[in-house]
C-alpha cells in the first residue's frame with residue numbers, strides 16, 4: 114500500500130513542477146477537471162486489474178488521490194513560501210501561500226481598506242497574493258474574466274489594445290464631448306426638476322443610478338431609458354450591480370470566477386453576470402438594427418462601424434464578441450464608476466455646506482465647468498478621497514521584471530498600485546484625509562506629489578471616459594446646487610460612510 118501513496122506523491126510533484134508552475138490555468142478550469150476525471154477513470158480501470166474487486170480498486174484510487182492532492186498542495190505552498198522570487202517580500206505569510214487568504218479577507222468588498230491596513234503595517238511594498246503568470250503583456254489575468262468577449266478595456270494584448278482603443282478615443286473626442294455635454298446637462302436638469310416636488314428625503318443612491326444609467330443610455334446608445342422621468346430602476350442595473358458584487362472579492366483569484374461560470378448551469382451562482390451580458394447584447398442588437406440617427410450621435414456608432422470595417426480581417430464570431438464586449442465594458446465603466454462618484458459628491462456637498470456654497474457662487478449662465486475652480490477642486494477631492502476604482506487595475510511585469518521604489522519585482526509578477534491608500538499618502542498630500550478643494554487651485558502647497566493623483570489611471574491605459582465622467586459630476590453639482598441645499602437625512606450618521 115505504501116507504493117500507492119508514493120505514486121500519488123510523485124504524481125503531485127510532477128503535476129506541480131511539470132505542469133501547473135509553467136503557465137496560466139484560469140482559462141482551462143474545464144480541461145483540468147476533465148483531465149483529472151479521465152485520469153481517475155483510467156487509473157480505476159487499471160487498478161481493477163490488480164485488485165480483487167471494484168471496491169478494493171476504489172480504495173486504492175482514493176489513497177493515490179489523497180496523496181496526490183496533499184503532495185500537489187504542499188509542493189505549491191512550499192514553493193511559494195520559500196522559493197518564489199517574491200518570497201522575501203514583506204507581507205502576511207499566508208497571503209503568499211494561497212490566494213484564498215486574500216479572497217477570504219475581502220469578502221466584504223472592502224479590499225481598499227484591507228490593502229491600506231497592510232500598507233500601514235508592512236510598508237510601501239506588500240506581498241498580498243501570488244500569481245505565477247506567464248504572459249508577456251501588461252494587464253493582469255483578471256482581464257480574462259470577460260472571455261470569450263473582448264474589448265480594449267479588457268484585452269491583455271498590447272497591439273490589440275492600441276487598435277481597439279482608437280474607436281473609443283474617437284467616440285469621446287473633444288468634438289464629440291461638445292455634442293454630449295449639453296445632453297448630459299439636460300439630463301442633470303431633469304434630475305433637479307424631478308426633485309422639486311416636496312422636501313421629503315431622497316435616496317441619493319437611487320437618483321444617481323437613474324441619472325448615470327440614463328446618461329450612459331443617451332451617450333452610448335443614443336437611447337432614452339427614461340429612468341429619471343419614471344423614477345424607476347432598470348433591471349439592467351440590478352444585474353450589473355449583482356454581477357460586480359459577486360466578482361469583486363475574486364479579483365485575486367479569477368479561477369474561482371471562471372469555475373463559477375463553468376458550473377453556472379448547475380449552481381446558478383453567476384446568473385447575474387449572464388443577465389448583465391444578455392442585457393448588453395440585447396441593447397447592442399437593438400442599436401445595430403436601428404441604424405444611425407444623425408440628429409443624436411452616440412458612441413455606439415464608432416463601435417458598430419469598427420465591427421463592419423473589420424470584416425476582412427476577423428471572422429464574424431470574433432467581431433461579434435468584440436462588439437458585445439465593448440458594450441459591456443462601456444456599460445460597466447461608463448455608469449457604475451460615475452454613479453459611485455456622483456453619490457460621493459452629494460455626500461461631500463452635504464457634509465461641507467461651505468464648499469457647496471462656494472460652488473454655488475461660481476455658477477454663471479454659461480455653466481462652463483472649466484471656469485469654476487472650486488467645483489473642479491471639489492470633483493478632484495471627491496475622486497481622490499473615494500476613488501471608484503479603489504484597487505484593481507493590476508499589471509503583470511514583463512520578462513525583465515520591474516523596479517519600483519528601489520525594489521525589484523521579478524518577471525511575470527502581478528503588481529497592484531491601489532489608488533485609495535496611494536491618494537491618501539502623507540508624502541503626497543498634506544492633511545491627506547481632509548477634504549480641501551482649495552489644494553487644486555489656490556493652495557497648491559497642500560499637494561506634495563501630484564503623481565499620486567490618478568483616479569483615472571495613467572499612460573496609454575488612461576480612462577477614455579475622463580471628460581465624460583467629469584462632465585456628469587459637474588453638471589449634477591450645478592443642477593442640484595442651483596435649486597437645493599443638500600443635507601443628510603436627520604438621523605443619518607456620516608461616519609458610517
Ligand code: HEM
Pocket residue numbers: 265266267278281285442443446447448450451454500501502506507567568569570571573574575576577578579581582
Ligand atoms: C468617475 C468615473 C470614472 C473613473 C474613476 C474611471 C476610472 C478609470 C481607471 C482608473 C481606468 C484605468 C484602468 C487601468 O489602468 O487598468 C479606466 C479605464 C477606462 N475607462 Fe474609466 N473611469 C470613469 C468613467 C468612465 C466612463 C464614463 C467611461 C465611458 C466612456 C470610461 C471608460 C473607460 C475605458 C474605455 C477605459 C479603458 C482604457 C484603456 O484600457 O485603454 N470610464 N477608467
